[in-house]
Amino acid sequence: MSQNASLVWDKCLSFIKDNIKPQAYKTWFEPIKPIKLSGDALTIQVPSKFFYEWLEEHYIKILRVALVKEMGDDAKLIYDVKMENSYSSKKPHTVKFPSSNRKPLNSQGITIPLDIDKRELRNPFIIPGIQKVKIESQLNPNYNFNNFIEGDSNRLGRSAGIAVANKPGGTSFNPLLIYGGVGLGKTHLAHAIGVDIKDKYPEKTVLYISAESFIQQYVDSVKSNTRNDFIHFYQMIDVLIVDDVQFLSGKKGTQDVFFHIFNHLHQNGKQVILTSDKAPVDMQEMEQRLLSRFKWGLSAELQSPDYETRISILENKLFRDGVVMPEEIIEYIAKNIKTNIRELEGVLISMIAQASFNKKEYTLPLVRTIVDKFVKNTKKEVSIDYIQKVVSKYFEMDVTTLQSKTRKRHIVQARQLAMYFAKRLTKASLASIGSQIGSRDHATVLHACKTVNNLSDTDRQFRTYVEDLTKKLSL
Ligand code: ADP
Numbered sequence: 001m002s003q004n005a006s007l008v009w010d011k012c013l014s015f016i017k018d019n020i021k022p023q024a025y026k027t028w029f030e031p032i033k034p035i036k037l038s039g040d041a042l043t044i045q046v047p048s049k050f051f052y053e054w055l056e057e058h059y060i061k062i063l064r065v066a067l068v069k070e071m072g073d074d075a076k077l078i079y080d081v082k083m084e085n086s087y088s089s090k091k092p093h094t095v096k097f098p099s100s101n102r103k104p105l106n107s108q109g110i111t112i113p114l115d116i117d118k119r120e121l122r123n124p125f126i127i128p129g130i131q132k133v134k135i136e137s138q139l140n141p142n143y144n145f146n147n148f149i150e151g152d153s154n155r156l157g158r159s160a161g162i163a164v165a166n167k168p169g170g171t172s173f174n175p176l177l178i179y180g181g182v183g184l185g186k187t188h189l190a191h192a193i194g195v196d197i198k199d200k201y202p203e204k205t206v207l208y209i210s211a212e213s214f215i216q217q218y219v220d221s222v223k224s225n226t227r228n229d230f231i232h233f234y235q236m237i238d239v240l241i242v243d244d245v246q247f248l249s250g251k252k253g254t255q256d257v258f259f260h261i262f263n264h265l266h267q268n269g270k271q272v273i274l275t276s277d278k279a280p281v282d283m284q285e286m287e288q289r290l291l292s293r294f295k296w297g298l299s300a301e302l303q304s305p306d307y308e309t310r311i312s313i314l315e316n317k318l319f320r321d322g323v324v325m326p327e328e329i330i331e332y333i334a335k336n337i338k339t340n341i342r343e344l345e346g347v348l349i350s351m352i353a354q355a356s357f358n359k360k361e362y363t364l365p366l367v368r369t370i371v372d373k374f375v376k377n378t379k380k381e382v383s384i385d386y387i388q389k390v391v392s393k394y395f396e397m398d399v400t401t402l403q404s405k406t407r408k409r410h411i412v413q414a415r416q417l418a419m420y421f422a423k424r425l426t427k428a429s430l431a432s433i434g435s436q437i438g439s440r441d442h443a444t445v446l447h448a449c450k451t452v453n454n455l456s457d458t459d460r461q462f463r464t465y466v467e468d469l470t471k472k473l474s475l
């Protein structure tokens with residue numbers, strides 16, 4: 001670095017420091033490094049293209065005044081913009097941008113502090129304040145790799161997560177999208193990656209955020225006119241973890257802003273980790289350009305754990321809680337709760353609670369009642385629409401036919417069956433069922449239910465209908 005450049009820049013800085021808010025100074029001027037002074041041109045290094053744009057947009061006047069003061073009217077400013085790990089080059093390199101200000105400015109080179117801890121970031125968690133605080137990762141240390149049990153169902157996601165944690169931003173798994181159904185460990189895995197990165201690279205800025213909070217922050221930033229601060233904050237993060245991105249569906253504004261943040265991070269070799277309850281192809285109302293970004297890296301599905309994995313998860317949990325339970329009980333739980341790890345844990349917690357508060361033993365009857373409750377509570381209620389669709393399809397007619405006023409026997413029967421199942425499988429009132437199935441009144445529905453009951457006792461064919469439909473409609 002040229003000695004002169006430093007001298008000149010230091011003087012500029014002290015002028016600037018006196019004229020802007022301390023927080024702004026810290027954020028926007030401390031990271032700058034003077035690089036060289038040649039003739040009337042001062043080259044400063046800035047950490048990113050975004051940084052350069054921000055300076056040009058907000059601080060060009062004060063920069064100019066400072067430089068002219070130090071170097072005279074012909075002062076020119078050149079930015080040396082650090083491009084880390086961009087697509088075109090694996091190695092960090094810099095690109096030169098002249099200041100847009102036609103009036104020549106002189107400036108010095110700028111360097112980024114490599115020690116990221118010195119960077120202070122604007123924190124949207126306290127928007128609209130102007131304060132900047134060192135950001136909290138929002139990571140939950142209880143969700144780590146040690147207690148994330150490996151199985152066939154999660155091997156790909158887990159391994160990719162470990163690879164990403166070893167080399168954030170440095171693998172082709174960028175973004176890493178983890179997707180899968182409820183309670184299969186997406187949030188746990190996302191935290192585990194963040195926790196591991198924090199462990200290995202304490203200087204990296206890691207941020208975990210749910211898509212819902214992200215949306216809320218964005219909306220707040222628009223209201224309080226701090227949208228730029230919001231964007232800038234997210235663009236300075238090294239590892240961004242966004243949980244449940246499916247919530248961005250239909251949120252056009254947030255998708256736009258996320259698209260820009262994503263591009264910036266990706267271009268600068270920063271790591272992005274996303275989770276979603278759906279595969280990218282199934283995400284509705286998500287902008288195509290965003291979806292295509294999601295597919296740039298790796299999409300790893302978390303599937304329902306197999307029996308062995310369920311047993312391991314249960315045993316591991318019990319071991320950590322220092323609880324001993326008979327094997328047959330553990331097996332009973334693993335056999336009956338199949339698709340949701342959160343429920344597996346829920347049953348264990350209920351068991352432990354019953355045993356310690358009600359002084360009950362860990363017995364099969366106890367575990368049966370608890371498992372039953374879980375299974376029943378989580379059974380989804382079918383909708384009347386769904387029932388009508390299934391019944392119509394079964395009788396090879398369309399829903400409008402089923403709802404029509406016709407008295408043709410097979411259509412009447414189909415309609416009565418739909419009403420009967422609506423009564424049996426939903427909490428809807430007779431009146432409400434009637435109004436949804438062809439605008440009938442509650443008496444018609446009641447009559448339908450009675451008819452179906454009678455017929456299924458007396459008519460073998462009819463009984464088959466009821467049995468078939470029961471199977472089709474049970475979730
Ligand atoms: P999701 O975000 O997919 O809905 P979570 O990550 O919240 O699911 O997981 C639900 C619960 O199951 C959490 O308590 C989590 O710790 C636990 N869990 C999920 N996968 C595993 C696993 N492979 N090993 C141990 N616990 C797990």
Ligand code: MG
Nearest residue numbers: 186187188243
């Ligand atoms: Mg989750």
